Each structure stands twice: as structure tokens, then as C-alpha cells.
Amino acid sequence: MTDFTKTRAMFDIPEGMVYLNGNSLGPMPKASPAAMTEFLNNEWRTELIKGWNTKGWFMQTNTLGDRIGKLIGAEAGSVVVSDTLSIKVFQAVGAGLSMVPDRRVILSDTGNFPTDLYMVQGLVKLKEDGYELRTVEPETVIDAITDEIAVVTLTEVDYRTGRKHDMKAIIDKAHSVGAVVVWDLAHSAGAIPVDLSGTNVDFAVGCTYKFLNAGPGGPAFIYVAPRLIETVEPVLSGWYGHEAPFAFTTDYRPMPGKIDRMRIGTPSIASFALLEAALDVWDGVDLNDVRTRAVELMDLFISEVESRCAGVTLAGPRNMDERGSHVSFHFEDGYACMQALIERKVIGDFRAPDMMRFGITPLFVGEAEILKAVDTLEDILKTESYKDARFQVRSAVT
Template sequence: MTDFATTKSMFELPDGVIYLHGNSLGPMPKAARARVDEVLDDQWGKMLSTSWNAAGWMALPTELGDRIARLIGAEPGCVMVGDTLSIKVYQALASALELNSGRRVVLSDNGNFPSDLYMADGLLRSLGPDYELRVVDPDDVATHITEEVAVLMLTEVGYQTGLKHDMKALTELAHSAGAIPVDLSGCKADFAIGCTYKYLNGGPGAPGFIYVAPHLRDRVRPALSGWLGHEAPFAFDLDYRPGTGIERMRVGTPPVIQMTALSAAMDIWDMVDIADVRARSIQLTELFIQRVEHSCPDLQLASPRDSALRGSQVSFRFTEGYAAMQALLERGVIGDFRAPDVMRFGFAPLYIDETDVEKAVDILADIIRNRLWDKPEFKIRQRVT
């Protein structure tokens, strides 16, 4: 059994703050500071460029990939960490389209994160007018899977409401990895991509990752043919030859400092059973929904009521949701807002417990019941909501 009291003690959590925002940015592991300092002082500071070999910097993308693989049901040697999530979206889409060259449609839903749709649209426009990005309602995805569809691009857990798709349709893990059990191998996914700065606690700007199924990893041609994905990058050949297996999905230079912070977070994840995380998440989200609906009748549940259809976040609709969230922030409860009226709350059992949930709801109820959100300063829209 996972000891969640121990994992909670391993994160930097300011006094008086209830952090229900791990679905956007996970908190910092306490060990990350010392780990990064070691890289800055002893490696970059003293060993300089020799650190690429002596400190193992070049191996970080695959080492971290294998550690993440355990959490997402992936086979060893099939996950590569590096670059941004958007870059990994582009990589997966481009490779999948080339493997299905006779088809021209990328199918997604309007619950997908807009950035992913932007990346898909930009790629398809560059390929020509015969290609189409087809976006449908989440409930209609299955009926639109036809012979003309080359790629099905879905986020397993929708960013706005937490709606959880059927795993067999999985292509992206931004809101899944570290939140719910994922079985890429068992579901025969071809590609998957995800981020490490949310539930995996890798820090702001932490790199994305990409999964390629074993039967494809030596066949895919990386559209972004970066030099570190070359078979022999330090031969400096003018012609590109893809590397072996998942190595070919490398693009640019690994962000060593950010990956070092991620490695500190993965030390905590190495102590965790993801099934325990999911069970605990359901308990916390059910408690939150029950208490909010009892004490805040003006808020309308936007997330699926059935926990089997919900990720590790809960969203409520409220006409003055933005102002109410600002009032919560002032009281030390951190969630976020998504237009036009959605208040989002993420539940990461590694550092959130029942006491946190109960205190957060009490504060929310006070704000709603006494209209404490109705202040001019709470209605000024910040750049990040």
C-alpha cells in the first residue's frame, strides 16, 4: 500500500495553502532543490561540457522514459522524454499520418486541449488541402471513426471537465499520467504523448514525452529529424539516418536542469502504486463533490458524476466563477478557471488528503454564501487564469 502521508511530506507545500491545482502544475519535490544544485555546482559548474559523458546527461531522455513507462503501462525502451508537449504532438501526428498515407483525416473532439488542435491544424495545412482536421463532440467520436480517418487524436481526460475517454481511444496523457492507471501496451496504442509538469511534478516547463509501440519504433520516420535522433549524431553526416528504436524520436538537446528536477519527482513516484493513487483520487473527488453540492447549491457540477468516467479533477460551473476563484486564491485555496464559467480543482493524492478537501470546501462555501467574490479586484482578468 502506498503511504500517502510520507509522499505528502516530500513536497514543498506552503503553510496555509491548499493546492488543488496539480492538474496544471505539480508542486516542487523537496529533493529537487538539492538535486538541481548538484547539477549546477558539481556538474555544470565544475565538470562543464564533460558532464555530457561523465554525469550521464545524454542518457537522461531514455532513463526517465523508462521510469515513466511503468506508470503508463508501456514496454521498456518505448518512451522518450524531451522537447515540449506540443513538439511531441507534432511528432506523433506526423509519423502516424505517414504510416497511413492513403488516409487524410485526423479525428479529434472539441474537449481536446486547443493547443493540440492548433498543432494538428498547422501540420495538416502544410500537407495540403486534401487533409482535414475533423472535430466532433466527445460523445460522437466513435461514430466518426471511418475508413478515411488516419489518426484518432484524443486526450484521455478532458482538460475542462475531466471527462475520461475509453482508454482504447487513447493518444495523449497530459491529464492521465500520474493521475490514473494507464495501460498502453494492453490497449495496443500506437502512439501516446504526455507532459511531466502536471501530476508528475517535473516543474514549470518540464519536458514532454512520447511513446511509440514496439512494432512501430523501428519503422516510424521522425518528421522532426533532429540531430540527436540521428543514428550517429557526432559523425555529423549531412544526410539523416534515424537512430535505433525510440532514440530516433529525440529532437533537440535535452533540458538537463529541468530533467534533473523531474528525476527528483520520479524518486517519489518510484514509491507509489498507481492503482492506489486512482483509488485515493476517487475517494477525494467523491468527498469534494458531495460536500460542495451540499453547501454550495449555486454551483453546477460540470464533470461526470460517475467516477469511472472522470479523471482526477472536478469542475463546477458558476456564473461568477472567475471572481470566486480569485477569492479562493486570496484565502489560500489554489485552483483555476476556464472560460466561460468553469472552476477547476485537481486532486493529487500524493499531497492532498481529506482534511485539505474539507477545509477547501468550507472556504468555498463561505465565499459563495456571503458573496465574498463580489469585489472589483476579483473581477480583473489576469493574463493566466
């Protein structure tokens, strides 16, 4: 049984803050500064170039990948860490296309995180030869999967509403027509149980700065099913994925039979130090417990808001089986209302056109935080304090 009192104590959250934005940027684990100091003073400073060997930097892409793999039901040796999620989407979709060379259509949905769509648009433009990104509404994806489709690329959990796709149903449909599926787990990894191996996923990608708490811009990861590794095209074929990176030959040869071939360039080792410390928090945590607790907290949050906050309405599905681990509410003056919440140390965020979004992350959020958030929201609405002019001013980055 996961001890959430213990996990809560492992985070350094500012006094008095209710942090409901771990779905966007996780808070700092208390162990992060010491892990970084160790890396700086006892690795980079003292080992210098030897650190690639002596401190294992060169293979941290894989050792960290395996630790993430355990949280998403991946086989050992099927996940590597590095680059950004955008790059990993490009790589996975590009690799998928090369597996279905006679087809030209990539299918996605309007609930996908925009950068996934943007990267595919760039890929389509680059490939020139009649490729097409087809984007449908989330509800119609499964029917849009036909034998014309080469690659289906979707984010499992909608970044706005929390709506969750039925991963297994979509994979089964895709495989039945010979299409490949790429899943973006940005709002899944560390949030909900994922079973990449059991559901027969082809490719998956994700990030570590949300529910995994590796810090702003923490590295991304990519999963390739072991059955595909031997033949998968790396697409972004850098020296770090070469069969013999230090032979410095002029011809690329992907690392045979290993996930290493999906590595590209030299990764940030400092960002790995933070990821390592962040993954330590997960030792002894069962994602089924996390999920059970998140559902309890989301149920509580929704029912309290619905009974006490008139004018605020739930976005996305009410059935928890169809929801990830965040809750959004429509509210006409949602932007200003979120600013008022933030001023009172209840931290969520705003997503256009009118959604106040709250991440429900049981590692460091409990009933007390949920109730304080609702109390604060109720008060802001009752006093109409959100109408204050200063809350209407949009910041550059929102």
C-alpha cells in the same frame, strides 16, 4: 500499499495553502533544490562538456523516459523525454500520417486541449496536399472513426470537465478500420492508471509539469509502440535522433529499431534534474492506490459541495469511471469566486466560460484539504465576498 503521509511530506507546499492545482502545475518536491544544486555544482560546473558522457546527460532522454514509462504501462525502451507537449503532438500525428499514406483525415474532438488541435492545423497546412482535421464532439468520436480516418488524436481526460475517454474502445475501433491513434496523457500520467502496452496504444504523448511535478515547463514525453519503432517516421528529424549523432554526416538516418529516433534537438539538462527528483517521489507509489484515494476524495468533494454550496453544479460525469483526477464546477460568477478562493489560499483555477477547476492529487492532498476547500467555498458564497470588485479584474494570464 502506498503511504500518502510519506508522499505528502516529500512536497514543499507553503504553510496554510490548500493546493488543488496540481493538475496544472505540480508543487515543488522538497528534493528539487538539492538535485538542481548537485547538477549545477557537481555536473555542469566541474564536468563541463564531459558531462554528456560522465554524468549520462546524453541518455537522460531515455533513462527518464523509462521511469515515466513505468507509470503509464509502457514497455522499457518505448518512451523518451524532451521538447514540449505541442511539439510531441506534432511529431506523433505526423508520424501516424506517414503510416497511413492513402488517407487524409485526422480526427479529433472539441474536448482536446487546444494546442493539440492547433499543432495539427499547422501540420495540415504544411502538408498542403488535401489533408483535413475533422473535429467532432467527444461523445461522437467513436462513431466518427471510419475507414476514411488516418489518425485519431485525443486527450484522454478533458482539461476542463475531467471527462475521460474509453481508451480501449477507441483504440479497438480505430485499429478495426486501419487508423492510428495518438493519445495525449497530459491529465493522465501520474493521475490515473494507464496501460499503454495492454491497450495496444500506437502513440502517446504527455507532459511532466502537472501530476508528475517536474516544474513549470518541465519536458514532454513521447511513447511509440515497440511494434512500430522500426518503421516509424521521426518527422522532426534532428541530430539527437540520428543513428550516429557524432558522425556529423549530412544525411539523416534515424536510429534503427530504437525510440531514440524520436529525439530531436539538444534537450535542457537542468529540466531533467528537476524531473529526476520529481520521479523519485513515485518510487513505492502504486497508481491503483492513487486512483482509489482520488476517487474517495472526489466523491467527498462533490457531495460536500453539492450539499453546502447552492448554485454550484458539477461539470462532467458523475460516474467516476468516466472521470480523470480533477473536478470542475459551473458557477455563474466562477472567475471572481476562484479569485476569492485563491486569496484565502485555496488554489484552483478557472476555465471559461464558468468553471472552477480543482485537481485532486492524493500524493499531497487529503481529506483535511478537501474539507477546508469546501468550508472556504461555502463561506465565500454565504458572505457573497466574491462580489468584491477586486475579484472581477481578470489577470493577463488566467
